[in-house]
Amino acid sequence: MRRVVSELGAPVILVVATALITGAFSQAHQLEFENALVMTAIVVALYVFIGNSGVISFGHVSFVAVGIYLGGILTVDPQTKTFTMPGLFPYLRHTDIGIVPSLALAAAAGGVYGLAVGLPLMRLSGLPAGIATFAVLGITANVLYYWQKIGPTAQTLSDIPEAGRWTLAVATIITIAAAYGYQRSRFGRMLRATREDPAAARAAGISVYRQRLIAFTLSGALAGLAGGLYVHQLGLIAPDLTYLDLTFVTLAMLVFGGVASLWGAVLGALAISALNSFLGDAENTVHVGFRLTLPTGTRLVTIGAVMALVIILRPSGLTGGREFGWRRR
Amino acid sequence: MNWGQAIADAISLGALYGLVAVGIGLVFGVMRLINFAYGELITAGAYVLAYTGGWPAPLAILMCVAAVVALALVQERVAFRPLRRMGASPAAMLVATFAVSFLLQAIYLLAFGSRGQIVGTLGQLNSAFTVDGVDIRWILLVTTVTGAILLLATGALLNRTTIGLHVRAAAQDFRTARILGVRANRVIGLSFVVAGVLAAAVSVLYTVSNPLVQPQMGVPITIFALVGVVVGGLDRLWSAALGGFAVGFVYGMFGDLLSSQQTVYLPAVVYGSVILVLLLRPAGLFAPLHARQVERV
Amino acid sequence: MSEPALALENLEVHYAGVPAVRGIDLEVGEGEIVGLVGPNGAGKSSTLHAVMGVVPPAVGDIRVRGRSLRGFSPERVARLGVALVPEGRHIYSSLTVAENLRLGFAARRSNDGLAADVAWVESLFPVVRDFARRNAGALSGGQQQQLAIARALVARPDVLLLDEPSLGLAPTVVETLFATLAGIRERGVSILLVEQRAQMTIAFADRTHVIANGRLRLTLGPGDAGDTDKLTAAYLS
Numbered sequence: 001m002r003r004v005v006s007e008l009g010a011p012v013i014l015v016v017a018t019a020l021i022t023g024a025f026s027q028a029h030q031l032e033f034e035n036a037l038v039m040t041a042i043v044v045a046l047y048v049f050i051g052n053s054g055v056i057s058f059g060h061v062s063f064v065a066v067g068i069y070l071g072g073i074l075t076v077d078p079q080t081k082t083f084t085m086p087g088l089f090p091y092l093r094h095t096d097i098g099i100v101p102s103l104a105l106a107a108a109a110g111g112v113y114g115l116a117v118g119l120p121l122m123r124l125s126g127l128p129a130g131i132a133t134f135a136v137l138g139i140t141a142n143v144l145y146y147w148q149k150i151g152p153t154a155q156t157l158s159d160i161p162e163a164g165r166w167t168l169a170v171a172t173i174i175t176i177a178a179a180y181g182y183q184r185s186r187f188g189r190m191l192r193a194t195r196e197d198p199a200a201a202r203a204a205g206i207s208v209y210r211q212r213l214i215a216f217t218l219s220g221a222l223a224g225l226a227g228g229l230y231v232h233q234l235g236l237i238a239p240d241l242t243y244l245d246l247t248f249v250t251l252a253m254l255v256f257g258g259v260a261s262l263w264g265a266v267l268g269a270l271a272i273s274a275l276n277s278f279l280g281d282a283e284n285t286v287h288v289g290f291r292l293t294l295p296t297g298t299r300l301v302t303i304g305a306v307m308a309l310v311i312i313l314r315p316s317g318l319t320g321g322r323e324f325g326w327r328r329r
Numbered sequence: 330m331n332w333g334q335a336i337a338d339a340i341s342l343g344a345l346y347g348l349v350a351v352g353i354g355l356v357f358g359v360m361r362l363i364n365f366a367y368g369e370l371i372t373a374g375a376y377v378l379a380y381t382g383g384w385p386a387p388l389a390i391l392m393c394v395a396a397v398v399a400l401a402l403v404q405e406r407v408a409f410r411p412l413r414r415m416g417a418s419p420a421a422m423l424v425a426t427f428a429v430s431f432l433l434q435a436i437y438l439l440a441f442g443s444r445g446q447i448v449g450t451l452g453q454l455n456s457a458f459t460v461d462g463v464d465i466r467w468i469l470l471v472t473t474v475t476g477a478i479l480l481l482a483t484g485a486l487l488n489r490t491t492i493g494l495h496v497r498a499a500a501q502d503f504r505t506a507r508i509l510g511v512r513a514n515r516v517i518g519l520s521f522v523v524a525g526v527l528a529a530a531v532s533v534l535y536t537v538s539n540p541l542v543q544p545q546m547g548v549p550i551t552i553f554a555l556v557g558v559v560v561g562g563l564d565r566l567w568s569a570a571l572g573g574f575a576v577g578f579v580y581g582m583f584g585d586l587l588s589s590q591q592t593v594y595l596p597a598v599v600y601g602s603v604i605l606v607l608l609l610r611p612a613g614l615f616a617p618l619h620a621r622q623v624e625r626v
Numbered sequence: 627m628s629e630p631a632l633a634l635e636n637l638e639v640h641y642a643g644v645p646a647v648r649g650i651d652l653e654v655g656e657g658e659i660v661g662l663v664g665p666n667g668a669g670k671s672s673t674l675h676a677v678m679g680v681v682p683p684a685v686g687d688i689r690v691r692g693r694s695l696r697g698f699s700p701e702r703v704a705r706l707g708v709a710l711v712p713e714g715r716h717i718y719s720s721l722t723v724a725e726n727l728r729l730g731f732a733a734r735r736s737n738d739g740l741a742a743d744v745a746w747v748e749s750l751f752p753v754v755r756d757f758a759r760r761n762a763g764a765l766s767g768g769q770q771q772q773l774a775i776a777r778a779l780v781a782r783p784d785v786l787l788l789d790e791p792s793l794g795l796a797p798t799v800v801e802t803l804f805a806t807l808a809g810i811r812e813r814g815v816s817i818l819l820v821e822q823r824a825q826m827t828i829a830f831a832d833r834t835h836v837i838a839n840g841r842l843r844l845t846l847g848p849g850d851a852g853d854t855d856k857l858t859a860a861y862l863s
Contacts, residue, residue, distance in 0.1 A: 056424060120608055127363065127419045131559055132607045135600035138552065142597040244548065248431045255424060297439030304432030311425045312411050491728070498718055498729050505716040508678055510704035510733025510781060 008180045010324035011266035012173050015040060018270060019169035029277070031233075034165050036273035038230045040266055041172045042246075043253045045222035047265035048179045049215045050254065052188055054195035055125050058247055059117065059133030062140035063220040065242035066113050067106035067227020069144065069151045072160045072237050074102045084157065087148030099163050103171060103228040110224015111217050118216035122209050125198075141243040156238045163232035171229050175222050179262055182218055191215050249276075252307040258317025263324040268317065276303060333463035339581030341469040343574035344476030345534060349554035350561065350573025351483060352527040357563050358500035359520045361419050362409060363555065365426040368547025369433035370397050370404075370525060374532025375542040376437065379446035389450050394529040401525030404429060405517060413517075430548070437544035445543040448536035455537060468537045479530055480570055483523060487566070492519055553580065556599055560606050629692035630655050631816035632677070632708070632785045638685035639672045646672040648840035649686065652818075654785065659807065659817040661827040661834030665861055669840040670820045671713055674787050677818075678710050679703045690785060704733035709783035713790045715774040719763025723773060726762045727754055730777035739782070746813075747776045750806055768799045775803075779810065786810065786817045793822070804830050824857055836860040 015037065022033035046060050073081065073088070074095050081093050097105075121132050146153055182188045191211040194201040198208055231237060249272070257268020278286070279299035286292050310317065349367070356364050374397040381389035408429050412422055454468040487493035492515070498506040499516045507513050535550070536542065554573050561572015576599065583592055632654040639647040647669040654660045664670055675681045677688050679700045688695045690706055698706070709730075718726050727747075731740070748755040751772040757765065762773060771791055778786060788807075792800040804826070811817055821827040828834045829851035836844040836857065843860040850856065 056421075058427075121604070124607060127361075127423060128607050128611060130423045131363075131555070132604050134552075135556075135603045135607075138600040139597040142594060142600070146593040248427060251424060252428065252431075255428075295439060297435060300435035301432065301439050304428060304435045308408060308425065308428040308432050311421070311428055312408055315412075315415065315417060315421055491731075494721075494725055494728060495732060497721065501718050501720060502716060504680065504700070505712060505718075506729070506732075507700035508680065508704060508710050508712065508716075509729050509777065510701050511729070512701050512732075513699070 004180075004184075007263070007323040008177065011176050011263055014266055014270060015169055015172050015176065019165050022165045030165070032273070032277040032280075034168055034233050036270055036277070037165070037168045037172045038226060038233045039250065039253060039273050040269040041168075041175045041226035041229055042223060042250050043257075043265045043269040044172075044175050044179050044262065045219050045226050046250055046254050047259070047262060048182060048219035048222055049212075051259050051261065051265065052183060052191045052195065052215055053212050054260075055212065056130045057133040057216075058130060058251075059136035059140075060219065060223050061242050061247045061250070062117070062137050063110040063114055063223035064227035064230065064246065065140055065144060066109045067224035067229075068231040068237060068242060069227075070109050070224075071102040071106035071228030072157065072231035073151060074105060075099060075161050075232070076157070076159065080159065084155070085148065085152055088151075089149045092150065099161055099167065099232055102232075103225055106228030107221045107225035110227065111221030113224070114220015115213070115217040118213045118220070122212040122216060137243070137247060141240070144242070145239055152237055152239075154239045156236055158236040160231055160235050160237065162235045163229065168229055168233060171225060175225060176262065176266065178218070178222060179265075182215070183262065187211060187214050248307075249303070252303060254317075255315075256307060256310050256317055258319035258321045260316065260321030261319050261323050264317050264319035264321060267319060271318070272303065272306075275306070279303070331463065333461070334465070335582055335585035337463070337465045337469045338585050339578045341472040341476075342581035343576075343578035344473045345531060346550075346554050346557050346577030346580075347570045347574040348476050348479060348527045348531050349550060350558045350569045351480060351566055352524040352531075353551075353554055354558050354563055354566050354569030355483070355496075355520045356524050357558070358566065359496060359503070359517055360409065360413065360422075362413075362422045363419075363426065364404070364409075364524075365423065365551060365555075366404060366430035366433060367524070367528065367554075368549075368551030369430055369437075370401055370528035370547070371532050371535065371550055372437060372542065372544065372547035373397055373400050373433070374529045375448060375536050375546065376441055376446065378448045378450045378532060378536055379542050382447075382449045386450050390529075390533055393532055394526060397529040397532065398522055398525035401521045401528065402518065405521045410514075410517075430551075434544045434548075441542075441544065443544065445541045448540045448542060451533065451537050452540070466538075468534070471537075472534045475530060475534060479527060483527070483566070486523065492516070496520060553577070553599070556603050559603055562612050628656065629689070631658070631691060632818060633689045633692075634673070634677070634686070635689065636686035637673065637676060637683055637688060639669070639676045639681055640684040641672070641681070645684070646840055647676065650835075650837065650840075650842045652835060652842065654816045654818050657811055657814050657816055658833070659811055659819060659831045661831035662818060662820045662837055663822065663824040663827050663834055664837035666822075668837045670837060671789055672840075673837075674710060674789050674818075674820060677703070677708065677787060701733070704781065705735065707733075707735065707782075707784035708787065709733065709778035709781045709785070710787040711771075711774045711778045711789060711791060713793065715770045717762045717765070717770045717773055717777075719761065721762055722758065723754055723760055723762050723765070724758040726773055726777055727758075727780055730780040733781035733783070735782070740780075743780055743782055747779050750779075750809065751776045767794045768796070771795060771803070775806075779815075783815060786815050787820070788817065789820050790822055791819075792826075800826065825851060825854075828857075838862075
């Protein structure tokens with residue numbers, strides 16, 4: 001029980017603290033804190049599959065994208081939609097629901113997409129899995145960019161209702177709790193066994209394929225939910241929002257914190273978000289005892305360098321793949 | 330658009346992607362590493378050309394080759410060698426190359442800005458000659474011939490020299506090669522040098538038709554070549570080259586013959602076929618049927 | 627007294643923290659043939675891998691003519707005159723026989739006498755000449771084993787390590803193989819022979835160590851070849 005309190009409590013407290021601090025800052029900074037919460041949700045969703053299975057996925061932003069598009073479009077007023085996106089499927093065009101129901105639908109759609117993708121792809125592992133999931137991302141990005149029946153394509157859709165920081169925080173905490181519940185469940189433990197030693201797990205009667213598929217579907221659903229949060233945090237859908245950059249940044253966060261633990265996922269997301277936000281400020285001058293102005297582009301270079309350095313020097317990330325706890329093994 | 334021009338376009342695009350595929354495949358063979366940051370080598374070469382616009386073309390090209398080879402060696406030395414030493418998994422290495430790719434793009438953005446630079450080197454090759462009523466730009470011929478020569482030269486290097494033999498042995502069984510006294514760093518270094526030369530050649534040839542250089546220009550090139558490599562099969566260079574060529578050729582043909590309305594989903598179709606190939610023929614389309622099923626892309 | 631060609635001093639090898647070799651001392655003198663026998667998983671291959679630098683020793687040292695190999699990469703060990711014929715041969719099946727042999731040149735310290743060495747190896751193993759242009763994968767198991775030894779020999783090693791060369795070979799072929807090893811020793815090559823065929827090895831080698839559970843249990847000379855009781859006891863220890 002104490003273990004649950006510290007392992008689940010620590011990430012949750014971090015998220016609540018982030019949400020609390022948000023109120024104390026100016027408008028621009030509030031957005032960055034809210035964005036940090038959303039990134040946390042996305043990275044935790046990634047972690048559910050990658051962390052527990054040990055298989056890389058470059059495709060998860062596809063599920064985030066489903067959440068963004070469905071969650072966003074369903075909450076926009078139908079009149080606006082008829083005007084801005086006349087080609088939309090009738091259901092998408094006529095429906096107008098609240099933020100919370102849209103989040104539920106986003107999660108469901110992410111899960112369904114995850115299941116559909118996972119059914120064929122979970123047979124692969126290692127490099128082929130990396131490339132195949134990347135191909136899924138490519139397909140999703142390509143279709144979203146051109147298919148007018150499902151979204152604004154190359155246009156930017158704005159005026160999407162925004163969610164408050166507590167909605168974001170609660171949903172992120174739900175994501176964390178789901179991830180934790182899964183990893184402590186029988187399924188989570190079986191999947192972790194396949195990560196440590198697939199042959200031994202198979203010999204013990206565990207179906208690697210089935211366990212991976214379960215995790216992939218759950219992580220797809222959580223990614224869909226996170227996508228819903230993202231769109232209600234940004235208030236808009238922009239083309240190429242959900243392609244390489246988001247994939248890279250979220251993977252960087254996960255690797256930075258430590259792929260193999262939930263604590264690592266949360267810590268990584270918040271730490272890189274903080275770094276990102278600080279560097280973004282520094283590009284427009286910041287006071288850190290002295291006036292610091294960094295040239296535009298420093299932010300990306302620093303994030304890229306931090307990511308590369310962590311992978312090369314400490315592949316197990318900040319947390320070394322351990323959960324939060326007072327006693328270190 | 331008529332068939333003659335479409336085929337000329339398609340062949341030269343195929344040759345270009347064939348080169349990229351061999352560059353990626355060579356490094357994969359030796360290191361089991363898919364270098365996602367390969368495209369950034371091409372971008373680097375293009376920037377060198379953009380900044381040496383006033384130089385005589387041979388000198389600018391020489392500079393481009395030198396810079397790209399140097400960057401390739403830096404990638405290996407700084408990023409991939411430490412990972413190899415640690416015995417990182419192929420998937421972890423893939424993420425690492427992803428990071429290197431992102432980092433280089435960010436550096437280009439910081440150093441050269443987002444608006445893009447123009448390459449003028451060899452621009453005169455955009456003029457056309459006429460065969461049988463078909464206008465063919467010189468660059469298409471130059472690309473095809475250069476591509477063929479470089480592929481043959483790479484093949485000769487691998488098949489006719491001692492270090493080439495060492496590379497081939499290392500690609501099949503790295504550990505045994507080292508036990509026999511093959512120097513790992515030298516073999517890997519060589520494959521990065523050759524990959525760098527090929528990338529530089531692509532920089533030169535590609536920028537004649539696409540003179541605008543931007544930080545992210547290498548990404549789609551890498552992705553499509555990677556598709557070709559996977560479709561062709563990574564284990565054999567010639568099949569990787571063929572896969573790269575096939576993707577380039579199909580792209581060139583469809584791009585010319587279909588209207589833009591019809592081609593917008595071409596990337597999705599290409600990616601979809603990658604997934605199909607991975608699931609149905611994991612050794613690649615052109616691999617022999619009995620090919621090993623282990624350690625496969 | 628000069629330094630032994632190969633000396634293992636209190637060698638320990640771990641895989642993922644689990645000890646496979648738990649402190650063995652072993653010497654191979656100039657021109658000696660030393661056997662190392664033991665059941666599967668006793669630590670025989672791990673010992674050879676440690677010598678070659680494939681796995682770093684956790685504890686202890688390995689010396690070649692008194693020179694420590696600690697921290698050396700496999701290619702560096704090979705270039706110091708140690709050649710390994712690996713278990714399972716590890717022939718390059720997609721390369722030709724001649725190319726496989728050429729790979730053996732990689733570890734040579736000098737190309738002086740290369741032609742003579744090749745001629746010698748071809749006289750020992752005519753198959754490498756007769757089938758030079760054939761794909762090595764097309765050779766029979768015994769022929770592949772010959773190629774693997776030939777490939778090691780053209781490196782002109784001082785120390786030859788063989789990991790279960792008799793595996794999968796017919797008994798008559800094994801006899802020929804051992805006779806060839808005796809001929810190789812005549813050229814001053816020191817040999818460490820790892821084998822599962824204990825009796826044959828004990829009868830053949832100058833000295834044979836029995837390894838079980840990562841430790842040396844017993845040392846036998848050719849005179850002990852018939853003594854199955856001692857051997858069984860060592861295997862079960």
